Amino acid sequence: MIEDGASTAAIEQAARLLAGGEVVAFPTETVYGLGADAGSDGAVAKIFAAKGRPSDHPLIVHVADASGVAAFASEVPAFAHKLVEAFWPGPLTLILHRRDGIAAAAAGGQASIGLRCPAHPVAHALLLACAQATPPVAGLAAPSANKFGRVSPTTAGHVAAEFGEELLVLDGGPCRVGIESTIVDCTRGVPVLLRPGVLTREQVEAACGEALRSPDDMDGQAPRASGTLESHYAPNARVRLMDAKSLQTALDVLGPDAKQIATYSRAILRTRSDKVLRRRMPDDAQETARQLFAVLREFDAQGVGLIWVETPPDEPEWEGVRDRLQRAAAG
Structure with a gap:
């Protein structure tokens, strides 16, 4: 069912569902996300099942502000702090070293985790409500609210058409950015661009004071990250x-x-x-x-x-x- 994301009652209802281990769809400035408690492996499993997504393909965890990073990441390099200051809230995801025992399912079993602070008032209100829920939810694992590999949704109607009336969808209007966040890997001592977005390389480099590398520039395998498979975002045609x-x-x-x-x-x-x-x-x-x-x-x-x-x-x-x-x- 679609509910008005500007409604306090709808936000509180969504937060209760998420604290209870359920899945809810909500808007961000990039695309609509299919969210669940990132700290609950059982809740996260419901995202993978709903999307038909392989469980080893990691999810991005959304936090209310920069202070939420500490709940999931074990270390944050100086250049990553600069990126947070420059672009959060906004369409930038950082891949950081994950805290042991935290959000393993959301990370697809990897030692790293993707974190983002969305710049949408409905997403922000929902994250704040989740932090005050019983039990509290520190962050929401939320890939795009569509079947795996298909076209991402940018309206509440897109989500409802894909998942039906049983899923609660908070309507925040059309997404103003429209494509997913830029992803920068911060786990290897230098910034590595894993997925481009609306933020240009020049903007990211200017903010962190370092040149962006590509995965091919680095020795060793890059962390798996959302939306980086060769085939993705595909319509039926x-x-x-x-x-x-x-x-x-x-x-x-x-x-x-x-x-x-x-x-x-x-x-x-x-x-x-x-x-x-x-x-x-x-x-x-x-x-x-x-x-x-x-x-x-x-x-x-x-x-x-x-x-x-x-x-x-x-x-x-x-x-x-x-x-x-x-x-x-x-x-």
Whole structure:
């Protein structure tokens, strides 16, 4: 059921359910999350079961503020403190060394854990209410509120359509960021970018005072992290990325026979078929990020079999959008 996230009664109801080991969906500025008590392995197991997600694929734990880090992390390097000061609350997840015996299921059994402080008033109110619940809940493990590997939800309606009326969904309106958080691994002495988001590399580097490494730069295996599988964020339709010229050529070749195709492009495309769905991609990277998952879900709802997307520009501010589209196309 969908409840108004601005309602104190709805927040208190959600906090009671979470303290009792149940699962609740709630909004963040990035996407809607499917939350459970991060400290309860039994509650976390319900997230994995609901999503159909492998239990060794770690979840991100959401905390109310920077003081919540101490409940889950055993150490925080100086550059990570700088990132917290610069971007929390906000769309940044830090991978830190996990405290022994804490949130093992949420971490997928790893010695590290992903932590984030969301910048959404409903999420913040819920986290505060959970901290005062009986028993208290220090943080919420909350992956995106969708079936594993599929398109992330950016409205309460998306969540309800996926999981049905039995799940409590706190409605906080459409997500203003629209793609998941940037993930930085802080467990290896230097910052390592595991997943790009709307925060650019330059912003992160300026804040922490160090160059961002990639996993390929480092010796040893990177910690597993949410949303870093090759195939992810995929709609039911097959996604293909191509440049504007190739996209137009493909439409020209099919001519009036084109059907069950949707296009999402910055270029204005011509088609001789009235069965091609066309949506214009914004010229602004942040606006594209905000609407991307909703557009993919809309195309799925229209029953198309193919989604042809113009490849985003190879520019820093587009890195997060490119990442999500490349993973969607890999599916």
